[in-house]
Amino acid sequence: MGTLMVGSLGPAVVVQAARQYGTPLYLYDERTIVERCRNVLAMPNAFGLHAGYAMKANANRAIVQLVAREGIGIDASSLNEVRRARMAGIASRRIVLTTQEVPEGADRSELETLMSEGLLYNACSLRQLHLVAEFAARTRARLSMRVNPGVGSGETVTRNTGDNYSSFGIHMTQLAEATSQARKRGLTIEQVHVHIGSGGDPAVWQSNVDRMLAITEQYFPSARTLNLGGGFKEARMPEEIAADVQALGHYAERRFRQFAERTGRRLVMAVEPGTYVMANSGYLVTSVIDKKWSGPEGFEFLVVNGGMECNTRPALYGSRHPFYVVSANGSVLSSDFDPAVKQQPGRVVAGRCCESGDSQTLDAEGHVVPRPMADPSVGDYVVIGGVGAYCASMSVFNYNSHRQAPEVLLREDGSLQLIRRRQTLEQITANEFALDE
Amino acid sequence: MGTLMVGSLGPAVVVQAARQYGTPLYLYDERTIVERCRNVLAMPNAFGLHAGYAMKANANRAIVQLVAREGIGIDASSLNEVRRARMAGIASRRIVLTTQEVPEGADRSELETLMSEGLLYNACSLRQLHLVAEFAARTRARLSMRVNPGVGSGETVTRNTGDNYSSFGIHMTQLAEATSQARKRGLTIEQVHVHIGSGGDPAVWQSNVDRMLAITEQYFPSARTLNLGGGFKEARMPEEIAADVQALGHYAERRFRQFAERTGRRLVMAVEPGTYVMANSGYLVTSVIDKKWSGPEGFEFLVVNGGMECNTRPALYGSRHPFYVVSANGSVLSSDFDPAVKQQPGRVVAGRCCESGDSQTLDAEGHVVPRPMADPSVGDYVVIGGVGAYCASMSVFNYNSHRQAPEVLLREDGSLQLIRRRQTLEQITANEFALDE
Numbered sequence: 001m002g003t004l005m006v007g008s009l010g011p012a013v014v015v016q017a018a019r020q021y022g023t024p025l026y027l028y029d030e031r032t033i034v035e036r037c038r039n040v041l042a043m044p045n046a047f048g049l050h051a052g053y054a055m056k057a058n059a060n061r062a063i064v065q066l067v068a069r070e071g072i073g074i075d076a077s078s079l080n081e082v083r084r085a086r087m088a089g090i091a092s093r094r095i096v097l098t099t100q101e102v103p104e105g106a107d108r109s110e111l112e113t114l115m116s117e118g119l120l121y122n123a124c125s126l127r128q129l130h131l132v133a134e135f136a137a138r139t140r141a142r143l144s145m146r147v148n149p150g151v152g153s154g155e156t157v158t159r160n161t162g163d164n165y166s167s168f169g170i171h172m173t174q175l176a177e178a179t180s181q182a183r184k185r186g187l188t189i190e191q192v193h194v195h196i197g198s199g200g201d202p203a204v205w206q207s208n209v210d211r212m213l214a215i216t217e218q219y220f221p222s223a224r225t226l227n228l229g230g231g232f233k234e235a236r237m238p239e240e241i242a243a244d245v246q247a248l249g250h251y252a253e254r255r256f257r258q259f260a261e262r263t264g265r266r267l268v269m270a271v272e273p274g275t276y277v278m279a280n281s282g283y284l285v286t287s288v289i290d291k292k293w294s295g296p297e298g299f300e301f302l303v304v305n306g307g308m309e310c311n312t313r314p315a316l317y318g319s320r321h322p323f324y325v326v327s328a329n330g331s332v333l334s335s336d337f338d339p340a341v342k343q344q345p346g347r348v349v350a351g352r353c354c355e356s357g358d359s360q361t362l363d364a365e366g367h368v369v370p371r372p373m374a375d376p377s378v379g380d381y382v383v384i385g386g387v388g389a390y391c392a393s394m395s396v397f398n399y400n401s402h403r404q405a406p407e408v409l410l411r412e413d414g415s416l417q418l419i420r421r422r423q424t425l426e427q428i429t430a431n432e433f434a435l436d437e
Numbered sequence: 438m439g440t441l442m443v444g445s446l447g448p449a450v451v452v453q454a455a456r457q458y459g460t461p462l463y464l465y466d467e468r469t470i471v472e473r474c475r476n477v478l479a480m481p482n483a484f485g486l487h488a489g490y491a492m493k494a495n496a497n498r499a500i501v502q503l504v505a506r507e508g509i510g511i512d513a514s515s516l517n518e519v520r521r522a523r524m525a526g527i528a529s530r531r532i533v534l535t536t537q538e539v540p541e542g543a544d545r546s547e548l549e550t551l552m553s554e555g556l557l558y559n560a561c562s563l564r565q566l567h568l569v570a571e572f573a574a575r576t577r578a579r580l581s582m583r584v585n586p587g588v589g590s591g592e593t594v595t596r597n598t599g600d601n602y603s604s605f606g607i608h609m610t611q612l613a614e615a616t617s618q619a620r621k622r623g624l625t626i627e628q629v630h631v632h633i634g635s636g637g638d639p640a641v642w643q644s645n646v647d648r649m650l651a652i653t654e655q656y657f658p659s660a661r662t663l664n665l666g667g668g669f670k671e672a673r674m675p676e677e678i679a680a681d682v683q684a685l686g687h688y689a690e691r692r693f694r695q696f697a698e699r700t701g702r703r704l705v706m707a708v709e710p711g712t713y714v715m716a717n718s719g720y721l722v723t724s725v726i727d728k729k730w731s732g733p734e735g736f737e738f739l740v741v742n743g744g745m746e747c748n749t750r751p752a753l754y755g756s757r758h759p760f761y762v763v764s765a766n767g768s769v770l771s772s773d774f775d776p777a778v779k780q781q782p783g784r785v786v787a788g789r790c791c792e793s794g795d796s797q798t799l800d801a802e803g804h805v806v807p808r809p810m811a812d813p814s815v816g817d818y819v820v821i822g823g824v825g826a827y828c829a830s831m832s833v834f835n836y837n838s839h840r841q842a843p844e845v846l847l848r849e850d851g852s853l854q855l856i857r858r859r860q861t862l863e864q865i866t867a868n869e870f871a872l873d874e
Contacts, residue, residue, distance in 0.1 A: 056790075056791060056836070056837050056838070059838055060869055061866065061869040061870070061871055061872070062869070062870060062871060062872040065871060065872040066872055069872075077790070077791040077837045077838075078789070078837045078838050078839060080837075080838035080839065080840070080862055080865070081837065081838045083838075083862055084838055084862070084865075084866060087866065088871070089871075098791065099789070099791070100726070100727065100740050100787070100788070100789040100790070100791065101726045101727070101740070101742060101789045102726075102727075125727050125728075125729050125740075127727050127728070127815065128727070148731060148732075150731070150732050150734075150735070164731045164732055164734050164735035164736070165731070165735070165736070165785075165793070165804075165805045166731060166793055167729045167731060167736075167738035167740060167785070167787040168791070168793075171729070171730055171731050171732045171735065172732060173730075173732045173733065174730065289537070289538045289539075290537065290538070290539075290562050290564050290565070291562075291564070292562050292604045292608070293608055293610075293611065294585060294587070294601045294602070294603060294604060294608050295585075295587050295601055295608045295609060295610045296610065297587075297601050298587070298601035298602070298608065299601070299602070299604075301604035303537050303538070303562075303604060305538060312749075312753075312833060315753055316749075316752055316753055316794070317794075348602075348604070350537070350604040351537070352515070352536070352537040352538045353493075353514070353537070354493060354514040354535065354536070354537065354605070356602070356603055356605075357753070357754075367602075368602045378564065393835070393836060394833045394836040395833060396749060396831045396832060396833055397835075398830070398834075399493070399830060399831040400493050400514045400515045400517075400518065401493070401496055401514075401515050401517035401518045401520075401521055402515060402517065403517070404868070406868075409872075411873075417870070417872075417873050418870060419869065419870050419872070420868045420869050420870065421868045421870075422868075423868060425517055425520060425521075427864070427867070427868075428517070428521075429498065429521060429524065430864070431841070431843075431857045431858045431859075431860060431864075432497060432498040432499070432856065432857050433498070433499060433854070433855060433856050433857065433858075434498055434499060434502060434525070434526075435498070435499040435502040435503055435506075435846075435854075435856070436848075436854050
């Protein structure tokens, strides 16, 4: 048992990080991040590939720098994300901004400076297009346009990015008007952009490529890049199947070539992975702080010191994450990736928030369901995998006044680097004022 | 239309707060908070009533001070909440700590000091009881014990606080062991505690009173207080029905008297309201920043500058909140509490996060559903009601690198007090480190 891995990590590293920085903590694996970046950049393509890291997945400065070092640019979802990317040293020309809001006032001036430096602004609505048009025309700034194709990834019925339930992008039915306005105002739309969510069906991704090539041909005669967004399905649990980015690339390569043969246009392909790069590169290391029992018709509970405030995804989406139970001295007692785990009795992993939904073992409907795992002692560790994306960056981290957990990066040379220190209570309360009498 | 209220607020106050502090912002109404506190304290009771504010609902220093000024104590869910209450000037003897974790190391010493000062520690597991027993026996510190009665509020099937799916408290089947240990170690359990969630059925609350009186009689011969927790159902939407706390009090009063007649024990009743005090005392003021359309089979979208990062409850629970559409100059264009709103076409309110679920108009299953409301212009306001509890304190506020929104209190004299200023970007990134080369 002691030879089992904790995902991509040796268990000794988990114990070392926990002792050095305390729990709960996020632990990221540089080797996996690098491997994933290289997989993206190795995607087959016809006439060039641009990759932009969706930094909303994990906006930590060191992570942004690491991804950029590998040759991937930045997909920012707000002006603040652009600022954070700039603080990390990323050049404006390597950043695409896709946001729901056009900055106003002083923020607008800042955006225009960034666009002058080469930031690619992705107009996501008629209003956005209108608001940047004058500046873009005058300065010949590059522009992108996000299209709402009216078709999603099929992952869920009514919350799909890209379908009729989505507000993202300029809807198909308004593209004629949008592109006509762009022409009249002297704009050049250099990139066509779409994102249809992270569904896993390759056929959906393929039909998205075909649809977007047709849209590019019909509406965007001067576009040089087709940005297909993110949406590479990741496999967190053993039984899940990840997207095969090489196969998706092969398909796109063939279609882009056929497009070139027909139209003479050699389009660059762009992609925006976030989950794909980070999800399985991150682990949440928690300590077992209590064990409870809820009666003969109830469950065995492991109470850990990092739950919904560190990983809100189970409560938000009913998402499932793999568990590794590690003894205080570094033996892997059970792993969801070890078939023998199925012999273990089921346990419920509960967090430390006073909230009935604070469990890491919820099913897709949000119900508490026990998961087979070893029986650790208080002081042992429960390590939760698949938390590199949308956990540190998207959690209710101050709920119950808990402090935001630190982030630690396991470097390729085996050393640990603290890339975000644990929040202090003083930071939580720094902006508060007492009641005036 | 212009004479309609925004919940408990005049619309001019909404506009004033928005202009003075910018949007998005949380706006709380002191008058409503005070009224709710007084309703709680006016609950009928047989032999005394203690009320503790569940500060995890909204832990802002000024709110804690305001509630305490009205004569309500503090129900803290973590040592950090205790610290925040102490920073707000609340005496230790007015605080009950009910947490999933027993503080270790230096935190334990701090807890013991707090217990010496009169903080009531609520033992929530056999391990917790064991860990505080030596200190409590030696210093004769007061103790409470949380019971898991194995029965929840019935609100949901499998995520109820208090039922077999819950890890909160010492389960019924272990009470004999727990109380026997307490006796052997010389502990006095002064309070019996239970919390079964915020279901709205008065019959469930009543049967909880009966069950807990029986448990108190059987297992806790020296307890002087029965703490029934929170769980007063609040009505956020017009069609919802709030708990009648006076009627619940009348029932408890009668049962506590009957208990006294039978046993000679005059128990104090304690309650721990959070949602009841704060939910309808708070509003999220957002600005309309864009309007979009998702085609003939799609929706009209209002994009507002405060969505899931300010109010995560719709995404987490499918909870519904009332909307008020207010023009930039302060006319109420529509209100969910005005029957005429039903004549308006349906619209979807989307936030500014790049996330398909970032909508404030989700149904209980998390599906995007349009809500009838007026058609505002960009620059008008959408005010979201019922957000005083579990919003500022429980949200993914830095998602997409957005800044935590400010909190403003409308005082009873009509003035506005900033009680939490808007977070800065520097605060978001203060704990990060650059990648070591």
